Structures are given as structure tokens and as C-alpha cells.
Amino acid sequence: MIKAAAQFVVGAIQEEFGHPSSLVKLIANEPGLNKPLVEYEKGISSEEVVKWHEFGNLSYERSRPSKGSLNGFGYCLGAHRNYGGVSVRRDDLLNLGTTREVERWECDIQDVAGFSASKSELHLFKSMDAMVEKNSKEMIDEITPEKLAENLAWDEIRIISRVDHDFFQTFSWDGRVFLMNSGGSHHFAASKYIAKRLNTEVPLSGRYRVHGINRVALESLTRDFEIFVMSSHHTHQMGFHRAMQSFKATYYWKNLPRPYTEQCAVFLPKAERKSAKVAEILHASAFQDLGCYLKDISTR
Structure with a gap:
């Protein structure tokens, strides 16, 4: 004591x-x-990225x-x-935090690395290819222009089928481009998968937000x-x-x-x-x- x-x-x-x-x-x-x-x-979910801008x-x-x-x-x-x-x-x-927005940003489907929403557990996959190979093999069973067109025509890929609905987003410290979607993740991933193997470009455009510090x-x-x-x-x-x-x-x-x-x-x-x-x-x-x-x- x-x-x-x-x-x-x-x-x-x-x-x-x-x-x-x-x-x-x-x-x-x-x-x-x-x-x-x-x-x-991290997997391919935008939710996994730390929101330092907030x-x-x-x-x-x-x-x-x-x-x-x-x-x-x-x-x-x-x-x-x-x-x-x-x-x-x-x-x-x-x-x-900063947020820069581009109204009509253009990219190719290969530039998109992840999603904000999916029926699949996005955090379990390191790439879109891995997700579609495991969960949607029927969407990539043919590597043909016709199969590519079929997947791209899916109505829930709203970055294509709608105007001012889904959008793109990047967190500068992460660097990847995410599609902030409300559906269509498997058909989009299948389209990217087939387009890559056909060496075919799939141009996309839409609103693009870039978050930074x-x-x-x-x-x-x-x-x-x-x-x-x-x-x-x-x-x-x-x-x-x-x-x-x-x-x-x-x-x-x-x-x-x-x-x-x-x-x-x-x-x-x-x-x-x-x-x-x-x-x-x-x-x-x-x-x-x-x-x-x-x-x-x-x-x-």
C-alpha cells in the first residue's frame, strides 16, 4: 500500500x-x-469501400x-x-469530402469493376467473371455475338434501358468504377464476360460521381x-x-x-x-x- x-x-x-x-x-x-x-x-461490392468522404x-x-x-x-x-x-x-x-459529378460520362463495359446491388453476395467475389461463372453459367454458355446481345437486352440493366436511373461511381482512394444499379447485375456481368472473349467493345454512358478527399x-x-x-x-x-x-x-x-x-x-x-x-x-x-x-x- x-x-x-x-x-x-x-x-x-x-x-x-x-x-x-x-x-x-x-x-x-x-x-x-x-x-x-x-x-x-475487398470483393466487388461498392458497400465494402470505406466512405472516407463522409x-x-x-x-x-x-x-x-x-x-x-x-x-x-x-x-x-x-x-x-x-x-x-x-x-x-x-x-x-x-x-x-468532395464529390465531382459528370452528367454524360462514357466508358466501356470492361471499365466497370463492381456493383451496388445483386442477388449474389458481392463481397464473396473478386471479379464479375468469378460471380457469373459460379452463379449464372447459363448466361455464358455460348460465347457469341447473339448471346451478348441477348444479355445486353435484359431490361433490368437500367444503365442501358433507362435514362437517368442507374449511375457510375468511384471512390478516389479505391480507384474502381462501380455501377450503382438496382438490378441486372448477372446479365451485365455476363455481357462483360462474353464481350471480353469476343474482343468486342460495349460502350456505356451515364452519370458519374467521383468521391474524394x-x-x-x-x-x-x-x-x-x-x-x-x-x-x-x-x-x-x-x-x-x-x-x-x-x-x-x-x-x-x-x-x-x-x-x-x-x-x-x-x-x-x-x-x-x-x-x-x-x-x-x-x-x-x-x-x-x-x-x-x-x-x-x-x-x-
């Missing part, structure tokens, strides 16, 4: 003089706090009254130990904050909060886009000495730098 009390006193003195001893101890005792992003191998305005956060704000904890006069909830308005975060907004964010990825598990977050409270350092946090529901983003203001010290510790402990990660994928 005496030893524990002595360690507590030493830790308190260290924190008073600018060393976040509680945080250092937490990192040593809770390795699960450091939980970097993992880029999973990071600043996630749909499951839009009901909150603090839209466009970062929420966290820091010096708050009158709160317990003068440490409580704080928020800061950040329009750069709200504007982090606003580099100016990202530069603004990373100028003012060090941004890290860590576990969002409640025990890890409670431990981190207590360590930050003990050190009296400001931090903000935010959810990440799906599928990263087990992680969160932590924003540490560079202008605040104690927060900057925490960032130094997290860098030294190899926590993932989300700002660097986003800069990297924004140039892909």
Missing part, C-alpha cells in the same frame, strides 16, 4: 511537471488501446446538435477538477491537430479519458466510417502544450497517424 501511494505521488508530480505518467502506464498495461486500421481485401458528416452522427463540431474534453471552469466537456467548430472537417480541408485539420487512431472499446476509452483528465490535456474524438466501428479518431490540438506532449507519446508508441493516412490515400 505504501509503495502504491508512493507511485501515485511520483506520478502526480511527474504530470505536474509535464510528463503524462498515467498515459504511459495505460499504454504499457493496455496494448489493445493501440488498434490501427486494417485494409481488408468522415466529417457521418450519417449516424447527423442527428446530433453538434454537426460540424469536434467534441471532447479539456479545461472547463466549474466542472469536476475544472476538466469537462468542450467542443470546437471545424468547417474543414465538415468539408473534408478535400486536400485543403485536410491540410487545415492537420495544421491544427495531431490525429490518431485508437480503440473505441469503452474500457479503453475510459482509461484514456482518465489519463487525459489526470494530465489535464485537451482532446477531441470522433467516430470513423464503417467498417471501423471498433476504432475512433482522437484529435490533439497542437497549440496546447500538454496535448502536444500526449501526441509525442502516441507517436513514440506507434499509434497510427490518421492525418498521414488520409494524406496518403488522398493522392491515390
